[in-house]
Amino acid sequence: MASPTPQARLATTVPRSVTAVDQPVASDQLDDLGPDLARSARLAGFEGKVGQTMVVPGPANEPIRILVGIGPADELSVGVLRRAAAAAARQVTRHQAVATTLAEEVGAVDGAAAIAAVVEGYRLAAYRYEEFKTHPDVALRRVTVIARGRGMRAALDRANGIVDGAVFARDLASAPGGTLLPAVFADRLVEMASEQGLEAEVWELDRLEAEKFGGVLAVNRGSTNPPRFVILRYRPEGKPTGDLAFVGKGITFDAGGLSIKTAAGMMTMKIDMGGAAAVAGAMAALRPGGCRAAVTAYIPMTDNMLGGDATRPGDVFTARNGKTVEVLNTDAEGRLILADALSYAVEQQHDLIVDIATLTGSASAALGTGMAALMGRDEELLASVEASAASTGEKVWRLPLPSEYRKQLDSVVADMKNIGNGPYGGALIAGLFLAEFAGDGPWAHIDLGLSAIADGDDGVIVKGATGFGARLLTDLALNWRA
Ligand code: BES
Ligand code: MN
Ligand code: MN
Numbered sequence: 016m017a018s019p020t021p022q023a024r025l026a027t028t029v030p031r032s033v034t035a036v037d038q039p040v041a042s043d044q045l046d047d048l049g050p051d052l053a054r055s056a057r058l059a060g061f062e063g064k065v066g067q068t069m070v071v072p073g074p075a076n077e078p079i080r081i082l083v084g085i086g087p088a089d090e091l092s093v094g095v096l097r098r099a100a101a102a103a104a105r106q107v108t109r110h111q112a113v114a115t116t117l118a119e120e121v122g123a124v125d126g127a128a129a130i131a132a133v134v135e136g137y138r139l140a141a142y143r144y145e146e147f148k149t150h151p152d153v154a155l156r157r158v159t160v161i162a163r164g165r166g167m168r169a170a171l172d173r174a175n176g177i178v179d180g181a182v183f184a185r186d187l188a189s190a191p192g193g194t195l196l197p198a199v200f201a202d203r204l205v206e207m208a209s210e211q212g213l214e215a216e217v218w219e220l221d222r223l224e225a226e227k228f229g230g231v232l233a234v235n236r237g238s239t240n241p242p243r244f245v246i247l248r249y250r251p252e253g254k255p256t257g258d259l260a261f262v263g264k265g266i267t268f269d270a271g272g273l274s275i276k277t278a279a280g281m282m283t284m285k286i287d288m289g290g291a292a293a294v295a296g297a298m299a300a301l302r303p304g305g306c307r308a309a310v311t312a313y314i315p316m317t318d319n320m321l322g323g324d325a326t327r328p329g330d331v332f333t334a335r336n337g338k339t340v341e342v343l344n345t346d347a348e349g350r351l352i353l354a355d356a357l358s359y360a361v362e363q364q365h366d367l368i369v370d371i372a373t374l375t376g377s378a379s380a381a382l383g384t385g386m387a388a389l390m391g392r393d394e395e396l397l398a399s400v401e402a403s404a405a406s407t408g409e410k411v412w413r414l415p416l417p418s419e420y421r422k423q424l425d426s427v428v429a430d431m432k433n434i435g436n437g438p439y440g441g442a443l444i445a446g447l448f449l450a451e452f453a454g455d456g457p458w459a460h461i462d463l464g465l466s467a468i469a470d471g472d473d474g475v476i477v478k479g480a481t482g483f484g485a486r487l488l489t490d491l492a493l494n495w496r497a
Pocket of ligand 1: 349
């Protein structure tokens with residue numbers, strides 16, 4: 016079953032076919048509803064706060080009205096509109112076709128930005144992964160955005176493209192680990208690339224050996240499923256405004272290897288390609304978004320299993336850049352495949368590299384599950400990532416890369432080991448490990464931790480794979496010195 020996420024389209028008036036229309040209500044303008052409805056709303060607990068909704072039934076043959084809180088009128092923002100639209104969507108998932116007026120009254124928010132926020136809110140909150148459902152949970156198929164003015168059609172197409180990318184990321188990351196094997200994952204990306212006019216290159220086992228991808232091979236050693244390395248290239252029409260590289264961790268399932276995870280720890284580990292999914296989602300959105308920079312994606316893929324010849328704690332491998340690594344914990348595997356991918360990306364001499372990975376539980380121990388950790392040493396790039404995080408609502412918070420911790424990675428037998436000395440600061444240690452492979456140019460590292468998977472609904476997030484990072488990376492590419 017294809018993803019049921021509703022498509023958004025544009026109109027200047029509410030179509031007859033819809034069965035529900037939303038109506039924004041500012042918390043300081045509740046009385047504009049008229050005395051009767053304002054009274055009913057107050058008695059029902061509806062105060063116009065962001066996230067609040069209230070159904071107002073109407074006569075037969077007319078759409079019902081959904082009051083949607085947008086908070087104080089003078090505090091309206093893209094983030095508020097996105098959350099309000101998400102709340103409205105949750106109220107109407109049983110309807111097939113609805114209309115939204117949330118992008119009509121935009122106050123200080125730019126019209127195109129308002130359309131984007133509303134499309135994101137509605138479509139992402141109504142998203143369900145229904146590949147294996149015999150009966151769909153959500154009926155919603157069509158959201159008509161009411162708006163007028165120049166440029167609105169282009170804004171809607173762009174917004175749909177960006178949401179399609181995020182949906183692609185969610186679909187990939189929702190797929191079971193036994194289904195989305197590296198070969199399958201690679202095929203999906205090749206298919207997307209041909210639809211989007213991207214160049215795709217897929218390396219299989221022999222090429223990975225020839226190219227000395229020792230980290231990918233070390234992790235793959237315990238698996239019966241061959242690894243892949245996928246390169247996707249987006250080239251804009253005309254002279255590119257920049258040359259970006261995205262690197263995504265593509266562990267299609269993380270059992271921990273011989274340093275095996277607990278049963279509970281393994282339960283969510285199909286999500287361990289969430290970074291790769293985010294990169295793939297962003298790549299899918301670049302053409303629709305009108306990206307003017309060149310962007311290349313590097314995606315190493317393998318599962319992390321426990322087969323008879325799996326990497327043993329204490330084993331040593333040589334990474335792509337020639338550094339030797341002692342693997343003392345096979346569950347710290349993401350950094351091993353990223354080491355090769357980063358080394359290779361550095362060789363290709365891009366303007367900047369951003370990697371994104373479900374790298375450590377430690378990132379979420381520090382920041383909780385609602386935001387990702389950001390590391391790096393290039394102020395301009397970090398500030399750009401933060402700006403994209405702020406405008407997309409995919410939040411990041413900086414963690415340091417303390418050089419005085421680097422000695423924790425010293426190994427007795429190799430150039431470095433793959434874990435630190437104790438249980439603390441794991442996200443920082445992982446970042447310091449990656450830094451050894453990320454070259455001297457601008458590099459940023461996004462550790463998703465558990466933000467790649469949600470245990471409940473919140474704004475545009477629905478329980479399950481979040482696609483976190485797809486919209487952030489898209490925004491970064493679209494705005495890079497554009
Ligand atoms: N994929 C995990 C990190 C993870 C755990 C992401 C839970 C999202 C949710 C990673 O490969 C891992 O196992 N990391 C270990 C590293 C440790 C062995 C140094 C961790 O964070 O515990
Ligand atoms: Mn692991
Ligand atoms: Mn992992």
